[in-house]
Amino acid sequence: SQKIEQNSEALNIQEGKTATLTCNYTNYSPAYLQWYRQDPGRGPVFLLLIRENEKEKRKERLKVTFDTTLKQSLFHITASQPADSATYLCALGTGGSYIPTFGRGTSLIVHP
Amino acid sequence: DTAVSQTPKYLVTQMGNDKSIKCEQNLGHDTMYWYKQDSKKFLKIMFSYNNKELIINETVPNRFSPKSPDKAHLNLHINSLELGDSAVYFCASSPQAGGYNEQFFGPGTRLTVL
Numbered sequence: 753s754q755k756i757e758q759n760s761e762a763l764n765i766q767e768g769k770t771a772t773l774t775c776n777y778t779n780y781s782p783a784y785l786q787w788y789r790q791d792p793g794r795g796p797v798f799l800l801l802i803r804e805n806e807k808e809k810r811k812e813r814l815k816v817t818f819d820t821t822l823k824q825s826l827f828h829i830t831a832s833q834p835a836d837s838a839t840y841l842c843a844l845g846t847g848g849s850y851i852p853t854f855g856r857g858t859s860l861i862v863h864p
Numbered sequence: 865d866t867a868v869s870q871t872p873k874y875l876v877t878q879m880g881n882d883k884s885i886k887c888e889q890n891l892g893h894d895t896m897y898w899y900k901q902d903s904k905k906f907l908k909i910m911f912s913y914n915n916k917e918l919i920i921n922e923t924v925p926n927r928f929s930p931k932s933p934d935k936a937h938l939n940l941h942i943n944s945l946e947l948g949d950s951a952v953y954f955c956a957s958s959p960q961a962g963g964y965n966e967q968f969f970g971p972g973t974r975l976t977v978l
Binding site: 783784786793794795796797798801803839841845846849850851852853854856857 | 868897904905906907908909912919920954956961962963964966967968969970971972
């Protein structure tokens, strides 16, 4: 069965370091992958979309990679700040799907 | 200036009751969605409407009935509430149907069934 895996354990890092979050998938052939940020008590907020033919996408301090061979996406936040603390969700979709399927998210905690 | 708004933000009710959650978007989007986020934080699609037409209807009990009076509104009515319905319900919208589109989420409605 199709599965999206994000680390259920929180990632704790020091301010200024690079945070790296992982999204692994099995039994999927995604055409694209999205990353969202969710703060407690709020709805998810879209961050980046990467397509299957793109290896890497950047936006300010954010970088996403997409490796269809490893069946994995990595989400990086460089020069992390306490304000980056949140849950980050990946979402995968096939070309024919109306909407992506979400992973359960990984909590990031950036310590000052 | 709120893009996607939901009311109420909190809903506490007894088992067996009927309740509604309202959603409105002022972004001019064609497509709207209802998601359920359970205690394990999984965000699961329930319904999607595109230009007032139902395009996604996942395996959801028929106690849940969405209604889209116009493109800017998508309401969710729940009959005979059960304990397992307790969750956070998110409304979202996107410019068009199709997964490549960014989704804009509302603030959520926390439903507690006692």
